[in-house]
C-alpha cells in the first residue's frame with residue numbers, strides 16, 4: 001500500500017530555481033541522462049540551481065530558433081547566415097574569418113533575437129507561474145479566472161517589447177509571432193525534464209523505502 005502513495009504523479013514539483021525537494025543536484029544531473037542538450041541545460045538551471053547552465057541553455061534556444069525558423073521559412077538565407085555567424089562568435093569570442101563579421105544591422109537584429117531567446121528562457125524558468133493560483137490553474141476550488149486555468153502567467157506584450165528593447169509597434173510587426181512560435185518548444189523541453197525527474201524521484205523513494213524495510217527486518 002505504501003508504494004501506491006509514492007507514485008510519481010502524486011509528487012508535486014512546486015519549486016522554482018533551487019531544486020526539487022528530495023533530489024540532490026547530483027540526482028537531477030543523473031536523472032537528465034539521455035535527454036537532449038536543451039532539456040538537460042534547462043533541467044540543470046531550473047531544478048538544480050546550476051547557474052553555469054544558463055549560457056549554454058540560451059545558446060541552445062537561440063540555435064534552435066535559428067534552425068527551426070529557417071526550416072519553416074520564417075528566416076531567409078541572410079538571416080540564417082547572420083544567426084550562424086553570431087552563434088559562432090558567441091561561442092568562440094571572435095569571428096573565424098573577417099568575412100564572417102556581422103554588419104551593424106545584422107548585429108542589432110541578432111542581439112534582439114538573443115534577447116528573445118532569453119525571454120523564452122525566463123518565461124519557462126521564472127515567469128510561467130500565475131501568482132494567484134500558484135500555477136495550479138485552480139483558485140478557491142474553481143478554475144482560476146486570471147489565467148483561464150492554464151496556470152501560466154502571461155507576460156504582457158508591452159513587457160515583451162521592453163525586454164527586447166524595441167517599440168511595441170516593431171515588436172508586434174516582427175517579433176511577437178516568433179516568441180509565440182517558440183513558447184511550445186520550451187514547454188516541451190520542460191515536460192521532458194519533469195518526466196525524467198519524476199522517474200528519478202520514484203527510483204530514489206523506492207531505494208529509500210527498500211533500505212528502511214531492510215532495517216526493520
Ligand SMILES: [Zn+2]
Nearest residue numbers: 130133144147
Ligand atoms: Zn491562475
